[in-house]
Amino acid sequence: MKKLFLFSLIVGLLLAGLAAGWFYIQTGAVHAPQQSVELMIPKGAGAIKIAQLLEQHDVIISSRAFRLKVRLDGSGGRLRSGLYRFDQPATMAQIIVRLEQGDIMHFQVTVPEGLRTDEVLHLLAEKTGTSLSDWKAAIKTILQADTEGRLLPETYQYTKPVRIEQMLKSMVDGQRKILAELSSDTVVQNKLRIMASIIEKETMIAKERPLVAAVIRNRLQKGMPLQMDPTVIYGIWKTTGSFSGNIHKKDLSTDTPWSTYTRKGLPPTPISNPGAASLRAAAAPAKVPFLYFVADGSGGHQFAATLADHQANVARWVRMERQRQNKRK
Numbered sequence: 001m002k003k004l005f006l007f008s009l010i011v012g013l014l015l016a017g018l019a020a021g022w023f024y025i026q027t028g029a030v031h032a033p034q035q036s037v038e039l040m041i042p043k044g045a046g047a048i049k050i051a052q053l054l055e056q057h058d059v060i061i062s063s064r065a066f067r068l069k070v071r072l073d074g075s076g077g078r079l080r081s082g083l084y085r086f087d088q089p090a091t092m093a094q095i096i097v098r099l100e101q102g103d104i105m106h107f108q109v110t111v112p113e114g115l116r117t118d119e120v121l122h123l124l125a126e127k128t129g130t131s132l133s134d135w136k137a138a139i140k141t142i143l144q145a146d147t148e149g150r151l152l153p154e155t156y157q158y159t160k161p162v163r164i165e166q167m168l169k170s171m172v173d174g175q176r177k178i179l180a181e182l183s184s185d186t187v188v189q190n191k192l193r194i195m196a197s198i199i200e201k202e203t204m205i206a207k208e209r210p211l212v213a214a215v216i217r218n219r220l221q222k223g224m225p226l227q228m229d230p231t232v233i234y235g236i237w238k239t240t241g242s243f244s245g246n247i248h249k250k251d252l253s254t255d256t257p258w259s260t261y262t263r264k265g266l267p268p269t270p271i272s273n274p275g276a277a278s279l280r281a282a283a284a285p286a287k288v289p290f291l292y293f294v295a296d297g298s299g300g301h302q303f304a305a306t307l308a309d310h311q312a313n314v315a316r317w318v319r320m321e322r323q324r325q326n327k328r329k
Contacts, residue, residue: 029091033058036087038105040160047076050099059086059095066092075100083160104159111171113153113275114200116234120151120273128162138165142172149197149270150175178276182283195282197270201230202293203301209281211303215293217285224291226260234271235259297321 037057041050047070051063060066070076075096082104086095109127111120121139125132139147142165152174158167179189199212219226229247235256237243255262258271274282290303292310297320304310 029061030089031059031061031091032089033086036085038083038085040083041079041081041099043081043161045079045081047071047079050079054095057086060092066096069093070096080104106157106159108155108157110155111151111153111273113278114204114272115153116237116272117147117149117151120153124167128158130162130164134164135168138168141165142168146269149193149273151273152178153273153275175279178279182279191266192279192282193274194266194270196274196278197272198226198228198230198267199278199281200272200274201234202228205300206277208301209278210284210286211288211290211301212293213281213285214288215290215303216282218289218291220265222291223264225262225264226266228260231258231260231267231271232256234267297324 037059039053039057039059041053045053047067048063051060051066051070054060054066055063069092070079073096079096079099080102082102084098084103085105090098107128109124111123115123117139121132121135124130125135143150151168151171154171154174156167156170175193179192182192183189195213195216198216199209202212203209216226216228229252232251232254233243233247235258236251236254238258239256252259252261257263258267258269260267288303289305291305292307292313293301293303294310294313294317296302296313297317302313302316304313
């Protein structure tokens with residue numbers, strides 16, 4: 001009887017030793033998947049599900065050892081969801097630490113200045129690989145019907161799954177913060193937003209933004225129509241759903257609520273989503289008497305305070321365009 005007990009004890013110790021050795025090897029061995037793995041850990045997934053996913057994608061060798069380790073560590077409830085990349089050799093303990101820390105993949109998307117809101121939503125859906133309808137629904141939830149010109153163009157960080165409403169709120173809040181710095185009056189803020197949206201469409205050159213802002217201010221003060229082409233283009237798009245891409249003389253006489261050729265004052269809404277620089281330029285126009293500007297043929301503009309000077313600048317631009325066309329022939 002004593003011999004049987006002793007034999008059983010020895011066998012038990014051997015098995016325990018083998019199990020401990022197996023566990024040590026499984027959890028301590030360095031392992032790497034054969035190729036880079038991007039793995040989504042679903043929200044709410046428990047240790048069993050996570051272990052299965054990791055083993056299926058060759059991130060770990062044994063799901064059983066993983067479950068045992070997180071149970072012994074008490075880390076099962078601390079494993080975070082998200083999209084992870086596994087492409088480096090690591091021990092199981094190191095994998096668990098990454099999951100506890102939420103060391104997920106981060107992405108970024110850049111929204112250029114001057115896009116309409118519908119263009120911003122298309123870009124975000126395309127770049128993040130998400131549904132356009134989800135972006136449309138989210139922005140209506142946040143801003144209701146007043147969606148144009150309320151997003152701050154910038155480079156934004158995000159993770160997957162994409163938190164669409166959170167991203168849009170950060171864009172809306174970003175613009176609100178800048179406008180709050182410029183004025184506490186919401187009526188003034190809206191005026192600045194509209195002015196900045198026009199500035200953004202008229203020039204991409206930093207030093208010209210305060211000059212374009214000055215032209216807008218000066219014309220408004222004199223009761224002159226702004227006569228700015230981007231407002232015509234936006235009005236045609238808004239009322240017809242499309243624009244050919246080329247503005248024609250007849251377009252300038254086409255009346256829409258946004259046309260600053262047929263109507264005086266600012267348009268009723270922004271015509272694009274302006275960047276921070278244009279918002280600040282709208283609040284601080286240059287102290288110049290300019291009332292006109294025209295392209296200078298090199299990507300910038302020539303500004304003028306009188307109609308005679310403006311007409312001379314236009315004539316100069318026409319000559320330059322004709323010379324370019326002749327060179328192409």
